[in-house]
Amino acid sequence: MAKSLRKRLTISYIIVSLFSVLLIALFSNFVLEVQFREYVKKNIISKSNEIVNSIKENYHNGNWNVSAIENIGVNALENGMIIKVVDGDGNIVWDAKQYNSGQCQNMIAHYSSNMMKRYPNFKGEFKEDSYEIKINSNKIANVSIGYFGPFYFTDNDILFLNTLNGAFIIVSFLTVLISILLGRLISNRISDPIIRVSKSANNISEGEYENIEVVSDISEIDELIKSINNLSQKLKEQEFLRKRLTQDVAHELRTPLSTLKSHIEAMVDGIWEPDKDRLKSCLEEAERLNGLVGDIYKLSRYENDTKLNITTFNLGYLLQSIIMNFEKNLIDKGLNLVTDIKDININADKDKIAQAVVNLISNAIKFSKNGGKVYISNYLSDNKVYIIIRDEGYGISEKDLPYIFERFYRADESRNRDTGGAGIGLSITKSIIDMHKGSIKVNSKINQGSEFIIELPQDTNFLNNTWHNNK
Structure with missing residues (x-):
């Protein structure tokens, strides 16, 4: 069912707004998450250095302030870090796992759960970093700091990220609401004069050749x-x-x-x-x-313009020249070109054959999926020249195949002129092939691609004779 221009414009504004907000939200979320991860990693290193310095400050005259070190360890444990302090003689000064093994295990399990909920494919494990404490070049202790790595989010970190995502959702909702209002206003400004122009155009179609008196600021x-x-x-x-x-x-x-x-x-x-x-x-x-x-x-x-300018030329060289002109298009879509091109001399209208091939290659590229393949080949058999152009694109439905060579017929009615054209390219191609007394066939399946096969007589000099005799 056809939609009015006003409705289409309004919907377009909403779609563009949604897409823009979604794109900005995803990009911002990605950048913030990346930066936040780096911040968390740097914070782990910073906390580790602070812990090591704090432990070092509690060493006096060969003795450790065990009570203070225990406070440091308990505080670190609450922040997701497991500390173990061993003196220079290998004696354990304080070990979080000995202090509360159950809490250590629960903590690792909790942070593992946090990360897996946030990133289902996150590959984390328990990591330990080792730090030496020296005084006057003498090693007095070794501190092991363990945590769930390579990084972990605390409950506050998760809350911050969730709040940020919630803010993006609210902004998106408000943006869509505003876009509806603006879309309605702007679409009215555009559609109203077009409606009046349409009415005047209908009068012209009925034979009333009058000038349209409509004032517009567009x-x-x-x-x-x-x-x-x-x-x-x-x-x-x-x-x-x-x-x-x-x-x-x-x-x-x-x-x-x-x-x-x-x-x-x-x-x-x-x-x-x-x-x-x-x-x-x-x-x-x-x-x-x-x-x-x-x-x-x-x-x-x-x-x-049915006249043919018959000349003898190398079809393989012509195909290679045309392919070179499409190199950028192939690269832009990440398409792989597979060719099997042979040098074959043919008598035909070079410019018109080139136009037919250009139309088919252009369609193959246009309707191919990114990263797919396009196949171009030619061969000679029984004085017949065959050109085959195949893609792995979207394909053509069975119900549309009988009509694709009709003028102005388009298999996908949603395509506009920036994405699908006016629907005459294949018609022109078939007309050119028919003028050469050849044939063109197509094999296609939805989502498997299309194959166009051109069959031409190798010698078409008789067409010029026919033309001049008829003329």
Whole structure:
């Protein structure tokens, strides 16, 4: 069901707003998470150094302040860090696992759970960093600091990240709401003059060739109004020329027909003898009629540009040249090109064959999925030249296959002109192949790609002879 321009514009604003907000939110979230991870990693190192310095300060004259070290260890344990202090003689000064083994295990399990909820594929494990404490170059202790690594989020960290995500959701909702209001306002400003232009255009279609008097502050709509006014004037002129042409053709046909009729009637009624001079006069009138019809036929033929410029050229070289022009398009979509191109001499219209191949390669690239493959090959068999262009793209449904060579037919009606074209490329291609007395076939399946096979006679010089004889 067709939607109004106003509705389409409003929906477009909403979609663009949603996409923009989503893109910004995802990018911001990604950057913040990356920065936050780096902050957490640096914070672990900073805390570890603080712990080591604090332990060092509690060593006096060969003795350890065990009570103070225990306080340091308990505080660290509450922040997710397991400490073990061993003096220079290898004696344990304080060990968090000995102090409370259950709490250590629960803590590691808790942080592991936090990280797995946040990142299902997170590969974490218990890590231990070792630090030496020296006084006057003498080692007095070794401190082991263990934690769930390579980094971990505390409950406060998780709360911060969740709050941030919630803020993004609220901003997204407000942005969509604003976009609906703005979209409605702007769409009205655009659609109202277009509706008035449409009504005037309908009047023109009914033969009322009048200028459109609509004022708009949008340059594109002003151009549309000018174009339709010009179209109206041209149609008015063409209508006049059509009527004049009809009258002229009728007059040109009526004169020889009237002469023929009067001569034949006179001979039938016995008024004139059907002698050589009378028959010659009838023949001249018939030739006048034939010449008039021939002129009309020539006009139609030249307008359709069916003339072929047959030359001999290397088809393989032509295909390679065309492929070079599409290298950037292939790279932009990450497509892999697979070719099997042979040097084959052919007599045909080089420019028109090039146009047909360009249309097919362009379609193969346009409707291929990123990272897919495009296959181009040619071969000669029984004086027939075959060109095969295949892709691994979206394919064509079975119900659309019989109609894809019809003018203006598009298999996907949602495509606009920036993504799917007017629907004449394949029609032009088929016309070119038909002009060469060849054929084109297509094999396609949805989501598996399409294969176009061109069959041409290797020698098409006879087409030029046919053209000149007919001319």
